[in-house]
Amino acid sequence: MGRAPCCDKANVKKGPWSPEEDAKLKSYIEEHGTGGNWIALPQKIGLKRCGKSCRLRWLNYLRPNIKHGGFSEEEDNIICSLYISIGSRWSIIAAQLPGRTDNDIKNYWNTRLKKKLLGKQRKDQLAARKGLKAQETKRGINNIGMINSMVDVNSENTGPNIMNINQNPYWPELPILAPQPYSSEFEQRRDNHASIRKLLIKLGGRFSDDGDNDNNRPIHDVGSTVHHPNHLFPININPSGTTTQQLYELSGDVTSSSAPAVFGNSAVGFTQAGQHNGITDYEPGSSNMLLQGQTSSSTTTTIAQLAELDEEKAYNDPAQVLDGLEFLFDGNSTSTSTTYGWGDQMSSFIYSNPLIASHDYEGMQRGILSEQECLLSDQSSTFLEAQ
DNA sequence: AACCACGGCAACCGCCCATTT
């Protein structure tokens, strides 16, 4: 049975909002709130708009403290870092950037950041390829295939199919693959809460299926109603594991349109406690997964620790999927400075670690990697499953 | 001046999921 339309499409105005409509919507919500029912809202105000359209207009444009444009370098870094970590979960990313909406970030990524990355990557890869060519000529050996070996999961062979760099002039270390359906196993895992949980556990979060257990609540929110979690991705990037580095620690009440962390439309570990002025309050609990912000180095899974999980596989893993993104993690980053420099640690980790590779399969495929026709190895998926 | 291509962004669409009936 099909889903009933949320409104009468024939009698609903579409297209850009007029200042009058904006004023009506804004003044009503500021005075009365949304009432928790967007569908009924336009009728109350006398707007010939779909409720969803009203919601979108409010969240993305009219709501207070919205910032438009002018993304700072720090914000760039956060967006890119999170994209690398979790893919196109724009609402989650937006939750880490006060005043930014998921739509804004999505647009910004699609129109600017992605191109920036790809442009940089192309440049670096061409340079790297030149270097390799020269090396090959000098030594008289062909080790490029090994260096750039990729697992051709499209091959009918069960074993990896080593592909040669020269098969792809622009993406030398990436496989040339026809669009390939996911394996049924992987298909099941996509958009699966369990896999997301795995991912976030790897990234340092902790989950609980029993939200009623206070022990599983975020440390900083135990026993209290919170607006939004402040620590979503407590990634300790110090390879020694002795220093805790909170990458995305925000202070204050983040009134993002989509905060707190949301997967699907479930707040992770938080239930909706109420609304005021269109801003949703959340409280810990419910049967949802609970992501815990951790601040203790003893409990935080560090990137270095993850990398150590399988150094050999990491060494052999061919998925140099993020080659060229170093600039995102250079030591000059104001938001992510570390003892060792965010750059080397993070990029080398991502390059080599099958954990990240497999975690990022979905997001990457939808983003950067899809454009490069890059598939990650079955080995990576298997490795994740084993964790 | 006219046309075209391109980029940015607001808004829409379809789907998913949780909640309610």
Add this chain to the structure above:
DNA sequence: GAAATGGGCGGTTGCCGTGGT
């Protein structure tokens, strides 16, 4: 338990401004 409903999300579309020819 099934169907209906509504909120929310990510992907896509289309308009508009700008720059190049």
